[in-house]
Amino acid sequence: MTTPQERATAPDTAAPETAAPEPTAPEGARPLADVQGPYFGDFGGRFVPEALIAALDELADAYAKAKTDPEFEVELARLHREYTGRPSPLTEVPRFAAHVATADGVPGVRVFLKREDLNHTGSHKINNVLGQALLVKRMGKTRVIAETGAGQHGVATATAAALMGLECTVYMGEEDTERQALNVARMRLLGAEVVPVTIGSRTLKDAINEALRDWVANVEHTHYLLGTVTGPHPFPQMVRDFHRVIGDEARAQLLERTGRLPDLVTACVGGGSNAMGIFNAFLDDDGVALLGLEAGGDGVTTGLHAARFSGGEPGVLHGARSYLLQDADGQTRPTHSISAGLDYPSVGPEHAWLHDTGRATYEPVTDTEAMEAFRILCRTEGIIPALESAHALAGALRAGRTLAPRPDGEPPIVLVNLSGRGDKDVATAGRWFDVLDSGVDENQEGRG
Amino acid sequence: MTAISASSATTSTSTAGTTAPADVVARVTSAATVEAARAENRAVLVGYLPLGFPDVATSVAAARAMVRAGVDVVELGLPYSDPVMDGPLIQSAVETALRGGTRVAQVMGAVEAIAAEGAPVLVMSYFNPVLRYGVDAFARDLASAGGAGLITPDLIPDEAAEWIVAADRHGLDKVFLVAPSSTTERLALTVAASRGFVYAASTMGVTGTRSSVGAGAGELVRRTREAGAPRVCVGLGVSTPQQAHEVASFADGVIVGSALVRSLRDGGVDAVAQTAAALAAGVRR
Numbered sequence: 001m002t003t004p005q006e007r008a009t010a011p012d013t014a015a016p017e018t019a020a021p022e023p024t025a026p027e028g029a030r031p032l033a034d035v036q037g038p039y040f041g042d043f044g045g046r047f048v049p050e051a052l053i054a055a056l057d058e059l060a061d062a063y064a065k066a067k068t069d070p071e072f073e074v075e076l077a078r079l080h081r082e083y084t085g086r087p088s089p090l091t092e093v094p095r096f097a098a099h100v101a102t103a104d105g106v107p108g109v110r111v112f113l114k115r116e117d118l119n120h121t122g123s124h125k126i127n128n129v130l131g132q133a134l135l136v137k138r139m140g141k142t143r144v145i146a147e148t149g150a151g152q153h154g155v156a157t158a159t160a161a162a163l164m165g166l167e168c169t170v171y172m173g174e175e176d177t178e179r180q181a182l183n184v185a186r187m188r189l190l191g192a193e194v195v196p197v198t199i200g201s202r203t204l205k206d207a208i209n210e211a212l213r214d215w216v217a218n219v220e221h222t223h224y225l226l227g228t229v230t231g232p233h234p235f236p237q238m239v240r241d242f243h244r245v246i247g248d249e250a251r252a253q254l255l256e257r258t259g260r261l262p263d264l265v266t267a268c269v270g271g272g273s274n275a276m277g278i279f280n281a282f283l284d285d286d287g288v289a290l291l292g293l294e295a296g297g298d299g300v301t302t303g304l305h306a307a308r309f310s311g312g313e314p315g316v317l318h319g320a321r322s323y324l325l326q327d328a329d330g331q332t333r334p335t336h337s338i339s340a341g342l343d344y345p346s347v348g349p350e351h352a353w354l355h356d357t358g359r360a361t362y363e364p365v366t367d368t369e370a371m372e373a374f375r376i377l378c379r380t381e382g383i384i385p386a387l388e389s390a391h392a393l394a395g396a397l398r399a400g401r402t403l404a405p406r407p408d409g410e411p412p413i414v415l416v417n418l419s420g421r422g423d424k425d426v427a428t429a430g431r432w433f434d435v436l437d438s439g440v441d442e443n444q445e446g447r448g
Numbered sequence: 449m450t451a452i453s454a455s456s457a458t459t460s461t462s463t464a465g466t467t468a469p470a471d472v473v474a475r476v477t478s479a480a481t482v483e484a485a486r487a488e489n490r491a492v493l494v495g496y497l498p499l500g501f502p503d504v505a506t507s508v509a510a511a512r513a514m515v516r517a518g519v520d521v522v523e524l525g526l527p528y529s530d531p532v533m534d535g536p537l538i539q540s541a542v543e544t545a546l547r548g549g550t551r552v553a554q555v556m557g558a559v560e561a562i563a564a565e566g567a568p569v570l571v572m573s574y575f576n577p578v579l580r581y582g583v584d585a586f587a588r589d590l591a592s593a594g595g596a597g598l599i600t601p602d603l604i605p606d607e608a609a610e611w612i613v614a615a616d617r618h619g620l621d622k623v624f625l626v627a628p629s630s631t632t633e634r635l636a637l638t639v640a641a642s643r644g645f646v647y648a649a650s651t652m653g654v655t656g657t658r659s660s661v662g663a664g665a666g667e668l669v670r671r672t673r674e675a676g677a678p679r680v681c682v683g684l685g686v687s688t689p690q691q692a693h694e695v696a697s698f699a700d701g702v703i704v705g706s707a708l709v710r711s712l713r714d715g716g717v718d719a720v721a722q723t724a725a726a727l728a729a730g731v732r733r
Contacts, residue, residue, distance in 0.1 A: 051627035217653040330580030331529040
C-alpha cells in the first residue's frame with residue numbers, strides 16, 4: 001500500500017504509528033490535511049472551457065485573500081455561531097450502538113453522531129454556502145446559481161442568497177424535483193428560482209451541466225456556488241476548507257468528552273463534501289480509520305448504483321479528473337440511489353487520492369442496508385436522519401462489528417457524520433416502510 | 449506541468465517534435481485550407497455536424513453534402529453524454545445520436561468517408577471520450593483515417609500535455625478555444641499551443657443561434673492575432689449568411705453549427721446543402 005505521505009506534496013512529518021489512536025500530529029503540522037489543489041495526486045485539475053478560467057482565477061484569488069484576512073474569519077465565525085447554530089452537538093447514541101453485534105466477551109462499541117442535521121437549513125451544506133456567499137459579496141457579484149440533488153444544497157444556497165440580498169437560481173434534475181418536492185417549495189419560499197432540468201438523466205449531473213452553461217453565459221455578474229468537493233480548482237479545496245469546521249469541532253468535542261480520538265470515522269460520499277469536512281481533521285492522526293460510504297443502490301452487481309470506487313475508473317467529468325462511472329466509450333453511465341444526494345457518477349478528486357493512497361477506504365451501502373440503519377436510528381434514538389446520512393450509519397453498523405478491541409480494554413469509538421436530517425425524506429421513507437395512509441403522498445412521488 | 453498530464457505524457461515514446469512522424473498520411477490541413485482561401489481574399493466556412501444525428505449514415509452523407517455545397521472545413525462532433533458547451537439544439541441532437549447507439553470508434557470511418565470529399569476534417573470532442581479511448585491511440589487512429597485534428601472545447605492547454613504530445617507525434621491540428629474573458633497571458637498561452645487555427649468564441653455562452661454575433665468578436669480576433677495567432681476562426685451564434693459575411697470581414701474563418709443541425713433536423717441532407725451553400729455565398733461576398 002502506498003502511504004498518503006509518499007504521494008502528498010507536503011513534507012513528511014507524520015508521527016510514528018501507535019497501537020491506540022492518540023493525537024499524533026502536533027498543532028500546525030498537518031501534511032495531509034493541508035494538501036492544496038489543483039491536484040490531489042493524479043486527480044483534480046481544471047477540465048473546463050477557457051471561458052470559465054478567468055472566473056476560476058478570480059475566485060481562487062478572492063479565496064486566497066479571504067483566507068489571510070482576519071475580518072473574513074471573524075464574519076464567517078459569527079454567521080456560524082449566530083445564524084447556523086454552531087458548534088453542532090456531538091451526541092452519543094448507546095441504544096443505536098447496541099445494534100453493533102460483537103464477539104463474545106468483547107465490550108461493544110461507543111457511537112457518537114456529529115449533528116450537522118441540527119444546523120440551520122438541516123444539513124452540513126450551509127457551512128460551505130455561507131463561506132462562498134461572503135466571497136460573492138467580496139467579488140462584487142450579484143447573482144448566484146447552484147445545482148442540487150436532494151435539495152439540501154439548493155435550500156442552503158437560497159437561504160444565504162436571501163440573507164445577503166443576492167439573486168438566486170437553482171438547477172435541479174426534473175426527477176429530483178419530483179422526489180424532493182418539499183425542498184423545491186422551500187427554495188421558492190426563500191425567493192429562489194428553481195429550474196427543473198429535463199435533458200439527459202434528469203438528475204444531479206444534468207443539473208450541474210445546466211449550471212455550467214448558465215455560468216459561461218453570465219459569469220460577469222454570476223457566481224456558481226458549487227455545493228460539493230468536485231468541479232474545477234479551486235472548488236474541491238475551497239469547499240473542503242469551508243467544511244473543515246465539522247471535523248475540527250468533532251475532534252475537539254470527542255477529546256473533551258472521552259479523552260480519545262475515534263477508532264473509526266464514517267461519512268456518506270456523494271460528491272463528498274461532508275466526508276471531506278469530517279475526515280480532514282483526522283487525516284494526520286494515524287490509527288483513525290476513515291470510511292466513506294457510497295450509494296450501492298440495488299447492489300453493485302446490478303449496475304443500478306452510484307459506487308464510483310467499486311464500479312468506476314478514472315476519467316474527467318465536470319472539470320475534474322476522478323473516479324467516474326463511465327462506459328467503454330467514456331460516456332457517463334446512469335446511476336441509481338434511493339438517496340438523491342448520493343446519486344452522482346463522479347466523486348471529489350481528493351477522495352480519489354485518499355482512496356488510491358489507502359488513507360481512506362470506500363464501500364458501497366445498498367438502499368436496503370441504508371433504510372435498515374435509518375429505521376434503527378429512528379427507533380432507538382428518536383432521530384430521523386437524511387437518507388444520505390443513513391448510508392454513514394449503515395457503514396458504522398457494518399464496520400463497527402469488525403473493530404478490534406482496544407489494548408486498554410475500553411470499547412472502540414465510532415464517529416458518524418450525521419450530515420443531514422430526514423424531514424425531506426419522509427415521503428420516500430414512508431413508502432419504503434409502508435406507513436403512509438393512502439393519499440398522503442399524491443404529490444410526493446419518488447422512485448424510492 | 450501538471451502531475452496528471454506529465455505522468456501520462458511520459459508513457460508515450462518521445463517522438464514529439466521530430467519532423468517526420470511515421471504514420472502521417474497525405475491529407476489537407478486546416479491551415480493550408482485557410483491560407484488558400486486567404487489567397488482568394490476570403491474567409492473559410494467551417495461547418496459543424498454531430499456524428500450519428502439522426503443516424504451515422506445520414507450524418508456522414510450530410511457532412512459530405514455540405515462540403516460539396518461550399519463548406520471548406522468540417523467540424524465533426526463526437527457525441528458525448530455531458531456536452532456543457534452546447535445549447536439545447538445540439539444537446540438534443542447529440543442525445544439522439546447516443547440513443548441511436550453511436551459509438552466513438554465509428555468516428556474514424558466517418559472521418560475517412562468525409563475527408564474523401566477533399567476538405568480537412570476536424571473532430572470536435574469533449575475530453576473524456578478521447579481519454580477513455582487512449583489519447584495517443586485516438587490521435588494515431590484519427591491520423592490514419594485522414595483526420596486533420598481535434599477541436600477541444602473543455603480542454604485548456606494547461607491540462608493538455610498528453611494530447612499535445614500525441615498531436616505532435618501524429619501531425620494533427622490542435623484547435624484550442626479562446627473567449628472574450630481570456631486574459632492577454634492566456635491568449636498567448638493558447639495561441640502558442642494551437643496548430644491549424646485558434647477558435648474564438650464570439651460571445652460568452654454556449655452553442656446556439658443568436659440574432660446578432662457578439663460585439664466583442666472583432667475585438668477578440670484582434671487581440672488573438674496580437675498574441676501571435678496566424679489564423680483565427682469565429683464560432684458561437686453565427687447562423688445566417690449575413691452574419692457569416694460580417695464575421696468573414698474580420699476573421700479568417702466562420703464556424704457554423706446550430707443552423708446546419710437545425711436544417712438537418714427539419715429538412716434532411718438537401719436542406720443542409722442549401723444552408724451550407726447560402727452560408728458559403730456569405731463568406732464569398
